[in-house]
Amino acid sequence: MKAGRIKQWAAGLTALALPVLAFAQQHAGDPTSPHPWQLNMRRGVTQISHNAYDAHMIALWICVGIGILVFGAMAIAMFKFRKSRGAVPDVDFTHSTKLEVLWTVIPIVLLVAMAFPATHKLINNYDVRNSEMTVKVTGYQWMWKYDYLGEGVSMTSRLKREDDDLRQSGRVPTLEADPHYLLQVDNELVVPIDTKIRFVITADDVIHAWWVPSLGWKQDAIPGLINEAWARIEQPGIYRGQCAELCGKDHAFMPIVVRALPKAEYQQWLAAQKAQPAAAPAPASPAGVNPTAPAANAEPATAAAPNSDATTAPVAG
Structure with missing residues (x-):
């Protein structure tokens, strides 16, 4: 049982570390060339590709923050209020209107905050005026x-x-003989x-x-x-x-x-x-x-x- 829990914790920590590894990997070496075990998208060499990369990283870190809050709350609930520690279920619990409003409004605000710059950049992708x-x-x-x-x-x-x-x-074919x-x-x-x-x-x-x-x-x-x-x-x-x-x-x-x-x-x-x-x-x-x-x-x-x-x-x- 103990070994199983250690594996679960290791898997969880690895999942949390992936965004950090992806960010570090993107900035190591040539950011435009793919390489083995690449985790993150490349930044590219145009303004459009920079826009896509920045939007991707913002969404990624927002998801990481949400994941930490949600899984952190789950971990606290499971370990602090487990039966072996004498926790007793609250059969009289009623939903909190304030909490319901809060976790409904926050995702809406996040989506709207991401939608406005994303829409502007998407429109810019198709603006071919003043082409040379x-x-x-x-x-x-x-x-x-x-x-x-x-x-x-x-x-x-x-x-x-x-x-x-x-x-x-x-x-x-081998990578050494024919890298492309x-x-x-x-x-x-x-x-x-x-x-x-x-x-x-x-x-x-x-x-x-x-x-x-x-x-x-x-x-x-x-x-x-x-x-x-x-x-x-x-x-x-x-x-x-x-x-x-x-x-x-x-x-x-x-x-x-x-x-x-x-x-x-x-x-x-x-x-x-x-x-x-x-x-x-x-x-x-x-x-x-x-x-x-x-x-x-x-x-x-x-x-x-x-x-x-x-x-x-x-x-x-």
């Missing part, structure tokens, strides 16, 4: 197509050939930092979802419908994501890689893409790609992006 550039994202089975509207640059982005070969080879297994693409989406980027998102066949956790949002890509979102990336880097809507047998093999560059480097990259001749459609589609997809989604000719092993190619606009 627009990228059209189209989902296909099973790849993405990016169009830099007004620039005459387009590209398809699908799972990198080496990862595709590895997954079909039967070999067991199934999260690498042939053509990265290259964007500038400190720029409000408007994303218009749709699909050509079935419902997909474009999701890069470090940007702080995900958006459904629905055939015949255009959804909007925006991002202003604060620091250069590579940010990875995946399709977040079950879209078919190769749903797990639709990674997303966003490379954020300083503005000057981005302009150099964009000029290089415009200077290249239009790419001719490839004669064959890779494994897992719908052979009936439009010719615009065929494998493009490639050219190296700056500071990257990824490749991109323009399509005449």
